[in-house]
Amino acid sequence: MFAYSVRRLLVSIPLLIVATFLVFWSVRTTFDPTAKLATSRDSARVRAEMRERLGLDDPIVVQYGRWLGDAVTGDLGTSTRTRQEVSSMVWPALGNTVQLIVWGFGVSLVVAVGIGVFSAVRQYSIPDYVFTALSYVGLAMPPFWFALVASQLLGPGLKDALGLDDPVFYVVGLHSDDGGLDLDYLQHLFLPVLTLTVQIVASWSRYQRSTMLEVLSTDYIRTARAKGLRERVVVGRHALRNALVPVVSVVAIDAGLLFGGLIITETIFSIPGMGRLFVEALTAGDAETVLAWTLVSAVFVIVFNLLADLAYGLLDPRVRLS
Amino acid sequence: MAMIATLGLVAAGCGDSEETDEGSSGGDGTEQTVPTGGELVVAAEQEPDCTDWIASCSGSSWGFWMMNVTTLPRAFDVSWDGETAEYVPSAALAGEPEVTEGDQPVITYSIDPEAVWSDGTPITSTDFKYTFDQIANGEDIYDKTGYDKIASVDDADPAKAVVTLSEPYAGWKQLFGGGYGILPAHLLEGKDRAAEMAEGYSFSAGPWKIEKWERGVEAVLVPNETWWGEAPKLEKVTFKFVTDTAQQFTVLKQGEALVGYPQPQLDVIEQLEGGLDGFESAVNDKTGNIEALWLNNAKAPFDSLAVRQAVAYSLDRDAIVKRLFGGIGVEQAAQSLEPALVADLNDNEAFAGYTLDLDKVTELMEGDGWTKGSDGIWEKGGQKAAFSIQSTQGNARRELTQQIMQEQLKAAGFEVSIENKPAGDLFGQILPAGDYQAGLYAQVLTAPEPGMCTLFCDKNNPDKNAEQSGQNWQRVFLPDAEADLAAVETALDPAERAAAGKRAMQALAENVVSLPLDPLPNILLWSDKVVGPVQDNPVMGPFFNIHEWGVQA
Numbered sequence: 001m002f003a004y005s006v007r008r009l010l011v012s013i014p015l016l017i018v019a020t021f022l023v024f025w026s027v028r029t030t031f032d033p034t035a036k037l038a039t040s041r042d043s044a045r046v047r048a049e050m051r052e053r054l055g056l057d058d059p060i061v062v063q064y065g066r067w068l069g070d071a072v073t074g075d076l077g078t079s080t081r082t083r084q085e086v087s088s089m090v091w092p093a094l095g096n097t098v099q100l101i102v103w104g105f106g107v108s109l110v111v112a113v114g115i116g117v118f119s120a121v122r123q124y125s126i127p128d129y130v131f132t133a134l135s136y137v138g139l140a141m142p143p144f145w146f147a148l149v150a151s152q153l154l155g156p157g158l159k160d161a162l163g164l165d166d167p168v169f170y171v172v173g174l175h176s177d178d179g180g181l182d183l184d185y186l187q188h189l190f191l192p193v194l195t196l197t198v199q200i201v202a203s204w205s206r207y208q209r210s211t212m213l214e215v216l217s218t219d220y221i222r223t224a225r226a227k228g229l230r231e232r233v234v235v236g237r238h239a240l241r242n243a244l245v246p247v248v249s250v251v252a253i254d255a256g257l258l259f260g261g262l263i264i265t266e267t268i269f270s271i272p273g274m275g276r277l278f279v280e281a282l283t284a285g286d287a288e289t290v291l292a293w294t295l296v297s298a299v300f301v302i303v304f305n306l307l308a309d310l311a312y313g314l315l316d317p318r319v320r321l322s
Numbered sequence: 323m324a325m326i327a328t329l330g331l332v333a334a335g336c337g338d339s340e341e342t343d344e345g346s347s348g349g350d351g352t353e354q355t356v357p358t359g360g361e362l363v364v365a366a367e368q369e370p371d372c373t374d375w376i377a378s379c380s381g382s383s384w385g386f387w388m389m390n391v392t393t394l395p396r397a398f399d400v401s402w403d404g405e406t407a408e409y410v411p412s413a414a415l416a417g418e419p420e421v422t423e424g425d426q427p428v429i430t431y432s433i434d435p436e437a438v439w440s441d442g443t444p445i446t447s448t449d450f451k452y453t454f455d456q457i458a459n460g461e462d463i464y465d466k467t468g469y470d471k472i473a474s475v476d477d478a479d480p481a482k483a484v485v486t487l488s489e490p491y492a493g494w495k496q497l498f499g500g501g502y503g504i505l506p507a508h509l510l511e512g513k514d515r516a517a518e519m520a521e522g523y524s525f526s527a528g529p530w531k532i533e534k535w536e537r538g539v540e541a542v543l544v545p546n547e548t549w550w551g552e553a554p555k556l557e558k559v560t561f562k563f564v565t566d567t568a569q570q571f572t573v574l575k576q577g578e579a580l581v582g583y584p585q586p587q588l589d590v591i592e593q594l595e596g597g598l599d600g601f602e603s604a605v606n607d608k609t610g611n612i613e614a615l616w617l618n619n620a621k622a623p624f625d626s627l628a629v630r631q632a633v634a635y636s637l638d639r640d641a642i643v644k645r646l647f648g649g650i651g652v653e654q655a656a657q658s659l660e661p662a663l664v665a666d667l668n669d670n671e672a673f674a675g676y677t678l679d680l681d682k683v684t685e686l687m688e689g690d691g692w693t694k695g696s697d698g699i700w701e702k703g704g705q706k707a708a709f710s711i712q713s714t715q716g717n718a719r720r721e722l723t724q725q726i727m728q729e730q731l732k733a734a735g736f737e738v739s740i741e742n743k744p745a746g747d748l749f750g751q752i753l754p755a756g757d758y759q760a761g762l763y764a765q766v767l768t769a770p771e772p773g774m775c776t777l778f779c780d781k782n783n784p785d786k787n788a789e790q791s792g793q794n795w796q797r798v799f800l801p802d803a804e805a806d807l808a809a810v811e812t813a814l815d816p817a818e819r820a821a822a823g824k825r826a827m828q829a830l831a832e833n834v835v836s837l838p839l840d841p842l843p844n845i846l847l848w849s850d851k852v853v854g855p856v857q858d859n860p861v862m863g864p865f866f867n868i869h870e871w872g873v874q875a
Contacts, residue, residue, distance in 0.1 A: 035747070049378075167578060270538070270562070271538075283746065
């Protein structure tokens, strides 16, 4: 398994180089970082100075080579937009996105697996139909729309309904002050996590239900029941473990992708995460930041895909990685 | 929006009010007690890329309003009485500077002996000299205009900064202020200014100092205890960055923020029409903004005066403005290509004669050799009277404006297409290169200095200078008006300057070099818990006097 993991990671290096080059090329040829200076009366001078400072007149390959040379030494460059070290922008943003993902995925996993198992065990019952209908609603509902409606209803709507002076759930940021893991933090976290959870639960619970149904109809489950095992043991110990395998891979792949940012959730709830960082950097032609974002996001996708593969082996001993 | 980069001149909180805790007026003009203490949270739509105000990473209106105006000293503030903007010496000066006119005017600024930085060090003429040196000779400076006309700054007397200009410069009151301010030499000399200031700074010579700036989250101001003017009433002001317009209203409704200053987008106006309980609003249509249909005078069909005039008579501009801003009471089209901020320096009614008149359109077009085709569109030499209107992508208000104009122009025999681009492409490449026929966007003045030479003088036509610089993106050349346009930039006598401005604007209107639409009103919203002299200032923004505001429990 170790050798397999190392081999997979080594194969990923050329992939990262190609991905970052394509991103660099597309950002440099699409967005001009000097464009915002066009409104200065001094635009010719200040834009020319910036072009020279950033080496924008060099061939793309030369510019990319400069970035790559620095990146392998751990220097992700300086943002052309904010003049900050890019690494000092990426890590805080990643921290905020990770908070959303950890809470969102934690809640979603519990709820989605619960709903999926329940719906499969009680197939064609009224609760199964209700959960099925709700999941379709969740899948069909645009997240930005849900976020705005939830903000209205659970923000000022709930506050007014309860006649409170202070909000029950906040709609901006992750904390009121410097914060910690306290009630204020949870009041800020609730709506963005709810927005994230509704989408994910709708999707994962369907996977869980269908894989659970498949497993429940297999011979070994029939055998387990025939041996007189209690239904809770059959479902919990024998069926669920196998039914989790495809769901785990979906969870791992989704997690890897989402480390790139939850653009809608972060924008609507004013959370400075990876998604907002990407959008702001892209529109400003800040290639260095976009590249760092690409690098970090790609690493997470690769690592989580690898984790998904490794999880197969752990959950299903029949799977051997080689 | 594009900014006519006249340097914004703003107040560092003009502390000349003698109001006491028991006597300040409310935003609605009524007498209200302004309590002391407490925190005010403002919903801020944007944040700056950096706080090194003179560098190219700066240039953010919100950054200027929140952190520059409130922390840095400057030579002049701009007062606003609702109709007229006027330069007034700031609290950093002992009075009006002395000006010796001539080929090389000399300006002597006398510094208020009470004026000190937050570490107690007096503000001196060396700060003026350092600021000039950084801007005129520094690298990566956003705009050196004006400072390139300074020959020297004499700091021999710490209490008097003697500035000698290399030539007459009408906009001299913008110097050592505007979007920049004055920088502390004793703290920055010999250091990397950009590095010291980019991420916020601890020094101040305004009513407030920056306690914290957490990117994407908030900027926090606390009182500057060495401020020599009226002390801030509030203990803290927090600007929370809420970039989503719809969420701004949610934030206000549930009291997470008590003040908002949203851009006048359609959804904002709809929200205001629906009412916002517990909030007061001020809509200011006398702003530094002018939204217009900017015409490329060098490109067909707008290289023809008759076509430009015909287009002007094809549009019912009042109807457009009423549709866009009628919900907040703004119904009259602008009649000048300068914003209302400089109304006294140009003819503010120059375009008033251009109202919807289809007979006039026919007369002008036929007189220019055009005939109407079977599809109702004018034709000449096999070419249709067709053009595109370009604007910024993703702006619903501008899209609606384009659609209304498209309908009105079609009825008059013009075929109009809509072509919208990312703002960076439009302002960074398309307009400077002249690769457009008509553009819909706003020009913004950040100081009460007319921008008409910047926009219409031939020397600022990018096609006509070696550096391809300048903002005469309309490619306007009116030989008879050139002298008046230039005088607006150089005349030191206000009366002479105003007369030249009026003549120049009349010439621009006669030639319909572009067509003004609306003033892009400012909208200020504040909770009725907020008391004090709340008002919008089109130059300094709404927070210039936030030290006089308070919050009721």
